[in-house]
Amino acid sequence: MSLAAPAKAVPAPRPPAVRRLWRALSPYAYVAPFFSLFAAFGLFPLVYTAYVSLHRVELQDPGTMEWRGLGNYTALLGDEFFWTALRNTFTIGLLSTVPQLVMALGLAHLLNHRLRGRTFLRTAMLLPYATSVAAATLVFAQLFGRDFGLVNYALGLAGVGPVDWQSDTLASQIAVSTIVVWRWTGYNALIYLAGMQSIPSELYEAAEMDGASRLRQFFHVTLPGLRPTILFTVVVSTIGATQLFGEPLLFEGSMSGGISHQYQTLGLYLYEQGWGFFHLGRAAAIAWVMFLLILVLVGANALVARRRSRKEAGR
Amino acid sequence: MPTTRAAARAVLRLGAVALAGSLLAACGSGTSGTASDGAGGKVTLTVDLFGSFGYKEAGLYAEYEKLHPNVTIKQSDTQDEADYWKSLQTRLAGGGGLADVQGIEVGRIASVTQQQAERFEDLRKYGADSLKDRFAEAKWAAAAGKNGEVLALGTDVGPEALCYRTDLFAEAGLPTDRAELAKRWSTWDGYLDLGRQYKAKAPGKSAWIDSVGSLYSIMIGQEKERYYDASGALIWETNPPLKAAWNASVEASRDGLSAKLDQWSPQWNQAFAAGSFATIPCPAWMLGYIKGQAGETGKGKWDVAPLPGGAGNWGGAYLAVPRAAKHKKEAYELVTWLTAPEQQAKVFTAQGNFPSATAAIAEVAGTTDPYFNGAPIGKIFGDAAKAAPVQVLGVHDQNISQQITNALSEVERKGLAPDKAWENAKKGVANTLG
Numbered sequence: 001m002s003l004a005a006p007a008k009a010v011p012a013p014r015p016p017a018v019r020r021l022w023r024a025l026s027p028y029a030y031v032a033p034f035f036s037l038f039a040a041f042g043l044f045p046l047v048y049t050a051y052v053s054l055h056r057v058e059l060q061d062p063g064t065m066e067w068r069g070l071g072n073y074t075a076l077l078g079d080e081f082f083w084t085a086l087r088n089t090f091t092i093g094l095l096s097t098v099p100q101l102v103m104a105l106g107l108a109h110l111l112n113h114r115l116r117g118r119t120f121l122r123t124a125m126l127l128p129y130a131t132s133v134a135a136a137t138l139v140f141a142q143l144f145g146r147d148f149g150l151v152n153y154a155l156g157l158a159g160v161g162p163v164d165w166q167s168d169t170l171a172s173q174i175a176v177s178t179i180v181v182w183r184w185t186g187y188n189a190l191i192y193l194a195g196m197q198s199i200p201s202e203l204y205e206a207a208e209m210d211g212a213s214r215l216r217q218f219f220h221v222t223l224p225g226l227r228p229t230i231l232f233t234v235v236v237s238t239i240g241a242t243q244l245f246g247e248p249l250l251f252e253g254s255m256s257g258g259i260s261h262q263y264q265t266l267g268l269y270l271y272e273q274g275w276g277f278f279h280l281g282r283a284a285a286i287a288w289v290m291f292l293l294i295l296v297l298v299g300a301n302a303l304v305a306r307r308r309s310r311k312e313a314g315r
Numbered sequence: 316m317p318t319t320r321a322a323a324r325a326v327l328r329l330g331a332v333a334l335a336g337s338l339l340a341a342c343g344s345g346t347s348g349t350a351s352d353g354a355g356g357k358v359t360l361t362v363d364l365f366g367s368f369g370y371k372e373a374g375l376y377a378e379y380e381k382l383h384p385n386v387t388i389k390q391s392d393t394q395d396e397a398d399y400w401k402s403l404q405t406r407l408a409g410g411g412g413l414a415d416v417q418g419i420e421v422g423r424i425a426s427v428t429q430q431q432a433e434r435f436e437d438l439r440k441y442g443a444d445s446l447k448d449r450f451a452e453a454k455w456a457a458a459a460g461k462n463g464e465v466l467a468l469g470t471d472v473g474p475e476a477l478c479y480r481t482d483l484f485a486e487a488g489l490p491t492d493r494a495e496l497a498k499r500w501s502t503w504d505g506y507l508d509l510g511r512q513y514k515a516k517a518p519g520k521s522a523w524i525d526s527v528g529s530l531y532s533i534m535i536g537q538e539k540e541r542y543y544d545a546s547g548a549l550i551w552e553t554n555p556p557l558k559a560a561w562n563a564s565v566e567a568s569r570d571g572l573s574a575k576l577d578q579w580s581p582q583w584n585q586a587f588a589a590g591s592f593a594t595i596p597c598p599a600w601m602l603g604y605i606k607g608q609a610g611e612t613g614k615g616k617w618d619v620a621p622l623p624g625g626a627g628n629w630g631g632a633y634l635a636v637p638r639a640a641k642h643k644k645e646a647y648e649l650v651t652w653l654t655a656p657e658q659q660a661k662v663f664t665a666q667g668n669f670p671s672a673t674a675a676i677a678e679v680a681g682t683t684d685p686y687f688n689g690a691p692i693g694k695i696f697g698d699a700a701k702a703a704p705v706q707v708l709g710v711h712d713q714n715i716s717q718q719i720t721n722a723l724s725e726v727e728r729k730g731l732a733p734d735k736a737w738e739n740a741k742k743g744v745a746n747t748l749g
Contacts, residue, residue, distance in 0.1 A: 060430055062408050081746055141581065148585055166580075167728040252580060253395065259577070259724040260731075260739070275401045277714070277747050 046291070053284035060278055072285035082286070084261050085269035092173050092248075092265060093241030096180035101233060104185050105226075108192035109218060122193070125186030133246035137179055141251050144175045166252055169262040176263050179247045184240070188233050195229030196222060224312075231305045238297050242290060243267050266290050358645050362390045363414035365399035367603055368470060368632065369666030375658055379649065386645065395579055396420050397717070407434050413637040415646035419467055421457065421631040422713035427467065428460050429710055436636040437464040441647040449656060453705040454671040458633055466635055468654040471668035473598035473630035474699035475536050475622045477506075478605060481688060482616045483593040486518040493620040493690065500623040503534065503563050510572040513593060522574035525592045527564035527727050528720035529578050533596030534560035535716070536703075537627030542716070543709035551715060552741065561719070561737070568727035575727050578720075584608050596622075598629040599696045602667030606686055619690040626702035631671065669696045676700060711748060718743035 014022070053072055055065040076082045111122060128136070143150045144165035152162045165175045199222065207217050223230075245267035248257050255272040257264025264272070266286060274283030362370075370376055376388045391414065393399035400423055406412045419427055427435060443465040447455055454469040477500070481491040489509065490496055500506040510523035517523075524530055535541050535557060542551040551557055567573055574592040576583040586592060587608035595601065597619060605617060634650045636643055652658060659670035660678045667684070670676055682693030709715075722740035725731040731739075 059404055059408050060426075075749075079746070080742065145582055145585075147576075147582055147591065148589070164728060167724070252577075253398075255397075256721065256743075259721045259728065275405065276397075277749065278401075278404060279749060282749070 049284045049287050052281055053288050055281050057280040057284075058278050059274065059280050062280065065281075068281060072281050073289070075282065076285055076289065081261055081264070081269060085257075085264050085266045088173065088257070088261075088263055089242060089244065089265045089267075092177055092180075092244060092263065093238070095173055095177035096184075096244075097234075097237045097241050099177075100181045100185050101188060101230075101237065103181070104188035104192055104233070105230075107185065107189040108196055109222065111189065111193055112196045122190065125189055127186070128183045129187040131183065133183070134250055136183055137247050137250040140175070140179045140182070144178075144251075167259055167262070169260070172251075172258055172263045176244075176248050176251055179251075180241075180244065184237070188237070191233055192226060192229060195226045199225035227305075227309070231301065235298055235301050238301065239294055242294050242297065245271065266293075356385050357387070358385055358642050359387045359389060360416065360642055360645055360649055361414035362388060362416040362418075362649075363392075363399075363403075364390065364418040365393045365396045365420065366600070367392075367607070367666065367668075368418060369603060369662045369668050370653060372603075373658075373661045373665035375653060375661065379652060383648075386649070388649070397713070400713070407431065407637065407639075410639050413639045415636065415640040415642050416650055417635050417637055418470075419633040419635050420713065421473075421633070421708065422716070424457050424467065424633055425708040425712065426710045427635065428458065428464075432460040432464055432466060434638055435466045436638055436640070436643055436647070437466065438468065438636065438647060438650075439463075439465050441644060443468065443647075443651070446651065449654075449672050449674065451671050451673055451676075451700075454631070457708055458635075467633035468635075468650050469671035470632045470634055470654055470659070471600060471662070472671045472700055472703075473536070473600055473628050474669050474696040474703055475533050475627040475629050476597045476599075476619050476695050476699060477594055477622055478597035478601065478617055478619050478687070479594040480590065480592075480616055481618050483518055483521055483590060484513075487513045487516045487593070489513060491618070493618055497621045500620075503624045506623040507563065507567060507570070507572065510567065510594075511570055514570070514572060517593075519590070521590055522592045523572040523594060524567060525574050525583060525586065525595050526576050526578055526724070527568045527573045528723045529596045530567055530573075531560050531564040531720060531723055532578075532716065533598070533622065533627065533629060534563060534624070536598070536629035536706075537622075537625055538706070539704040540707050541709075542712050543707055545707050547709070549709075551719075551744075561723070561733075564723050565726055565733045568723070573727050575724075577724055577728075588612065596629075599663075599667050599669035599692075600630060602684065602687065602692065603665075606667075614686050615688055617686065618688040619684075619692055619695055621695055622699065626699040626704075628700070628703040628706060631669075663693075667692065669700060714747045715744050718747060 052065070054067065054069060056068050056071075057065050107125065111118065111125075115121065144152075146152065146162060146164050146166060149165065151165065155161075155163060163171050165171050203221050203225070204217055207221050212220065244265045248263050248265050248268050249255065249271065251263070252258060255268065255276045257268050257272075261269075267290070270283050270286040270290070273279045273286060364370075371390060376390065380386055380388060393402065399418075400420070403413075403417060437460070446468065450469050451472070454472060458465065458467040458469065460466050479496070484491045489512065490499065496509075500509055513523050538554075538556045538560075540550065540554065541557060542549065542554075544550045574586060576586050576591065587605060588610060595605070597605075602619070605613065609617070634654060636646045636650065640646055654672065656670065656672040656674035656678065659672045659675040662668050663670055663675070663679050664682060670679065676697055679693040680697050682691070683689045684692045719740045721743065722736040725739060726733055726736045
């Protein structure tokens, strides 16, 4: 951008010193809007949340803050509901991320072939992603109804007894994960598809000449070529799974994530503490734990990826 | 590929325009809200409620607007009281976005009087003192602040009865006459016995009661002290009547009398029309709810009988004016009008919400309801309202009862051992109050 600036016709040529200064500062001016917004709506809340998390604060009287030090954090360590939420976040994360990414990979592979109506299919895949969480969840909640739900009706036809998709731990987690999978599979498939199209076709031709089958091509050309893309989707899905909130909240409309907290995620537990019980300090502590958790997970992802690529390079 | 790049740029630009547009729109709606008021003496009063207060249904807003041509009333409504309360708390803490009139559930009124009296108008300022004689004494006292402030005016109370499906009773070979039933289920044991008889010959897959959580709630409504004693100490863990209600609920679950439908869940709503249960504990405000969910096809199939084990109260509400309201005086006038005996009586006739104004209770004594087989609802609920104990209200009543009914759901839906569920309830309450 700074290169283009002098090319423009300027009515009165500015003195060189001003121009030099402008050239040095203008990039900062251009990025300033983003960073000032980020400071106001990203950085400040982050830091203030950390400050709040060291106090006892109740929503009904947010002006009064009582210093607790790390009390909120140590309380979390002994809080059974926190560990349940952490475990649920992890299992729901696995139940939703793994099938979602595997299915996305398969779909992308299919869509990468010459198909009739390819553009239509690609657009259609993005539709769930464009649907609002609330609308999708409400529909799925109906489908997974215990007494009058379509899923149990279909299972009944197959001779499988009605499943209580709300109160059973595994069943409810599968139901919640299904909503996530439905919404995000198409999105990831399109990202994979873009990645696949950047793999040079010579590689496939060479592989074909060496007599590699379609399947071997997928495993030995496509997958290695997609590694950075896969890493990206894994990171994004991990963050999404750690923050999962709307789906479990609206599934039964309960903040506690079911009668036994069986599908209460960390995000939902944060909400229950803050806006159900009005303990803002504890909610802030949970928020920070979540933040640190995400940093650790993303860091672990990056570490694994770097070690893999170093191994590749050394081969 | 220049064309795709151009297209991409066009898309970006479109996006930017759309974003700018929506931001502008957001600003616009923000300013228009304040600008519309005050012009030419016109006042728009906002009323924010939960569940169903029945004002719109009874045509009261239209009537008030006709009486006061300069006033327009806008009502917003949240179905679930728990959602309503947390949104109200957030707005009270922030001091913005509050309506001129806010509804308060009776289970929360102690929180208003003890924790946030300074956030609501003291209605004595507008002369509310003179209204004291209108209301049942307990209703008035519960909304009084520490220094005698009048923080809210009572709307309805929730005298308890039992609603039942005459058609299902007849199919199962049970009596359908409300007087005879009242005799058969004069105690809760009698009620559960009848339930076991019903289960033996139950039509279809229907159960005796909707959920054991509602059985617990209606039984605890018969007690004077529930979660707190009169001194404000937390007693629920060792309160014998509470344990008795818990035990009866566990027994109903063990004997398979419940349809296992958590109250206020979508499944529960659907079950009204489907006929999944034969009886449902019925505070007066439940009548309107049944009509709404069961619809026209349910007309004449339902009936109302007095409650086993004596009278009780479950729920009821207040109307309050927040300090941060825009039109406090006009809001107060609307609240006094809506809570006046004549209007309370109209709401009862239309929706079933039972009046807390003494003159209205007398006025509706003869009311019958064709939807409920012509049941003398004025007399049944009037008697219950007179005999119901004056309850001790605590700050966390609602949260504690939520934890207990959750634990009961674990017993009936997951087959959790009652002792373990009781432990869960204790842990849940500790976490709530934490």
